[in-house]
């Protein structure tokens with residue numbers, strides 16, 4: 001790319017949507033293609049032996065091997081780092097690839113971890129079942145009170161793992177007091193921001209060290225890719241995450257990275273629509289006589305509504321509700337009568353999904369039959385009509 005090409009290339013400096021549309025793209029260096037090139041290659045070749053010898057130097061202009069890095073993936077990483085107010089991002093082959101790598105990068109043998117009890121269940125399993133074989137113990141905090149997290153920290157605490165809203169019941173945790181206390185004690189903090197996306201929340205600005213995403217959800221947005229992301233500002237954590245990626249090898253495929261760049265083009269637009277439709281559905285449910293409770297942090301009746309107003313710029317459309325009839329049969333009956341909502345795991349895609357189950361309702365541990373909804377991009381009136389007919393006697 002010549003200097004004059006570079007000066008004519010839009011830099012994409014500006015707001016969220018502008019970054020998604022233009023940041024990091026050098027279109028004139030790629031034949032003028034509006035869409036970025038897909039480097040679907042495992043290896044990269046060099047013009048001479050000297051260039052090959054220099055390949056591991058930071059100033060090296062060549063890529064080496066796709067498990068280490070790839071230009072299509074690097075474009076995704078550059079955009080997401082900006083969107084999350086970080087200085088770097090590392091992509092992984094799944095959300096769990098990103099989460100387990102971020103955790104591994106911050107702990108050491110015999111370390112202690114403090115974690116939100118109601119985190120994503122495989123994350124909890126990784127902390128509770130897998131890490132003890134390296135002598136790593138986790139204290140799970142069921143309270144939403146930041147003081148409970150601070151009280152659980154010990155001199156050997158290396159990591160505080162956070163997720164808000166919490167899994168299933170959508171409780172919110174106030175983040176800044178926890179990150180400040182962790183930092184003062186020399187412990188790292190990780191925050192799973194899959195629900196809010198960088199459009200509604202930037203945990204790095206709340207004092208978090210590493211943000212993790214299941215990009216499978218809203219960032220991909222089309223239910224056609226499994227991917228994960230880790231974002232940070234600290235240079236030594238950047239090196240540690242690079243090693244986790246290289247040595248554990250949970251690498252993102254270049255085509256998946258290309259699909260995620262495409263997903264980013266409409267992320268802001270989709271999140272605004274998800275929020276609007278999600279709130280419309282939640283408000284209908286909150287007034288419905290068959291419904292006992294709606295766990296949506298955008299409703300004024302939500303117990304942590306004030307925390308949400310401070311931390312979130314808006315609300316995603318994954319939430320749950322409880323029927324007055326707290327039987328499995330009643331819950332299944334509603335699920336089986338839904339027509340537009342499919343029954344399935346995952347969320348954040350264009351299509352609406354529903355799922356029933358009992359989740360432990362921190363802090364009182366009361367098992368509740370909940371229906372979890374992911375509100376997609378269908379016409380909100382159609383979704384409301386579908387839920388109304390499913391809830392009829």
Ligand SMILES: *Cc1c(COP(=O)(O)O)cnc(C)c1O
Nearest residue numbers: 094095096120192194214216227
């Ligand atoms: C799905 C999910 C993950 C894991 O992501 P994968 O891409 O499925 O590995 C992590 N955190 C949350 C909150 C999730 O919903």
